[in-house]
Amino acid sequence: MDYLGDNAGLGLTTEQTDKVLQFQDLTGIEDISVCRDVLQRHQWNLEVAVQEQLNIREGRPSVYATEARPPAVISDHLTQHIFYTPPTDGSGSGLRGFIRSIFSLFWTVCYSTIFAIFRFGHRFLRGDNRGYITNPLEDVRSFIKAYEEKYSSVHPVFYQGTYSQVLNDAKRELKFLLVYLHKDDAVDTPLFCRDTLSHIDVVMYVNTHFFFWGCNVSSGEGSKVSQLYKPSHFPFVAVVVLRDGRMTIVSRMEGYCEAALFVQRLTNVVREFDVNLRQARQDRMAQNLNRSIRAHQDEAFLESLRADQEKDRQREEQKRLLEEAERQKESEALEEQRRKEQIARDKIDSREKVPIEPDESHPDAIHLVIKLPCGVRINRRFLKSHSMEAIFYFVYCHPDGPDNFEITTNFPKRVLYSRCNYEYNDTLTIEQAGLKNRETLYINDLDA
Structure with a gap:
């Protein structure tokens, strides 16, 4: 556990420091900056922040997860880690594998082109009926249920939300996202699911460092995501992380991979790109600090403005009271003058x-x-x-x-x-x- 000496340079109050330490003890998150960032997003409500983390660990979307405007995902081909393992039946190696790859590429291009033309014509003639095609959330839940029934209930915690929701959560929580695209008829899918994803080391490592999202490419949601990542072989796994303000694909893995090698690959990716999350946390902390400073400055300005307004109000009130007293004095003097004049007239009249x-x-x-x-x-x-x-x-x-x-x-x-x-x-x-x-x-x- 990190020692929070001198607030670790985070500029926290004593109360906030105590909450960070309590949050760290309750959640087991070792990075102090992560604890501070989570608490800050929840307005320093310890109970809500802890419950939110427990929900995330159980694969439930956060209360902030949204379908609206998911962040765009880009692919950095220069620094991207790409791992490819030929199918275990040998279909991906030698001349046979080369011919299959060429045929697969040709089929993918033709299918995508024909499907795009058909979809455009269908929408042009019948209108946009996307609302009747599939339910993305139901696609994800159906996949998780089918996966556990067919393979095993031991696996990294699947995120029980849509692709858009998990992207938004990963960006907001500043956490790696592991995307798994499942294809039933791929030759290595059963082996990868039963041996790799169910291995305890894989489960522990993925649950600690990633949001884990998966879907079957035969479903509407899985097909949509598959078109974004364009895998050529299955099983397919991609690592997405916030980099330079954009969600970026930093690693692609195609084909079977045993558990130890899978964890090693993920570890290398996390070690290399974790600096981006740390930088994002620092930038967010600086933004929050600047926002807090501006808020304090605005509050000080408003307080000063209220004080000036109160002084002006008191000054105006005092002026009003003085003017009212002066008018009252003049009125009383005038009334006294009238009274004396009336008495003088009465005295004259009284002589008779x-x-x-x-x-x-x-x-x-x-x-x-x-x-x-x-x-x-x-x-x-x-x-x-x-x-x-x-x-x-x-x-x-x-x-x-x-x-x-x-x-x-x-x-x-x-x-x-x-x-x-x-x-x-x-x-x-x-x-x-x-x-x-x-x-x-x-x-x-x-x-x-």
Whole structure:
């Protein structure tokens, strides 16, 4: 197991490092970068990532496997490992084998040409009926079932999905893909299936390093894939791997091969082209790191933008409150000004409600000393029959009189009249209020 010291240069947090180690223990995957890549694709959900790997080991397509737009597969003839073994019955060697090869090539070309012309004419006349031809997934499942019934249930785990799905999974998981095309009537097919593919070393090695996909070329899905790889002999095996961003055929094996030699060939191919997967993982890690950096930068920018927007909002809110307070202040000042103007008009109008001061010799005259809150003393005579309201208006109209007040005696203190208290009768006379010849009244400013 690789030691994850200093995050192995992967730039992981402590929590992510712990998840990588747990994932490594649970799955047995030794390559730390592979563990990190799988967890990262699953948003660091350990449970989902582990379950996904278990599904893959059982040959089930991943949840991300799709039929849409499978990646194109190219064949690199310059660096491709090609292995060919003549048929064990000798039909592929000597003059007989040469003649058979020429005939096979001629037959393949003629058959492909005639079939292509027929298919084009059929589609032109009848339309595209590909949806009614075969079910690719059912073709694969039928092949696996027939294989196990005829040969053995001991074999590398077959991928239980279509060719398009396994291509997408291999590209996403950054794993080698081993494609096996099966032909029932090929002379070496039974021997290869019973001896090679069922060998424990082959099973262990293929399950560890590859997605293993197979199909019978007699089925619709197998025939379609066979046309892409164009095998000339069977059994046929090809190795596909992501190279320079494209799924590339890096090895072809035709004919029978014993288990030890088969594992050796696969080992050589994996050893040579594994560097492409490592480079792809590094590129993916760099892309994820750049994406993460951009995400953090975007988040920091958005956070800064939100902070600026909040400052602007608070500034606008403060400005609005100040303007509202200023408007309120102006409104209150205007209202106060109107109130004072109204009081001034009322005081002018109230002069008419003040009775004429009686003569000092009048028998019903009462002499009052009225003390205002400002200290001014006013002497005024009223008749006993005058109402207390007359005294009120007299004080109200006086230049030093307050706007809102009550009339009281000093001792004992009694409130004789108050405009704001409806208990006092406006028709209450001075005599009824208990005032006699000479009295001193006090004016209390209710607004003070």
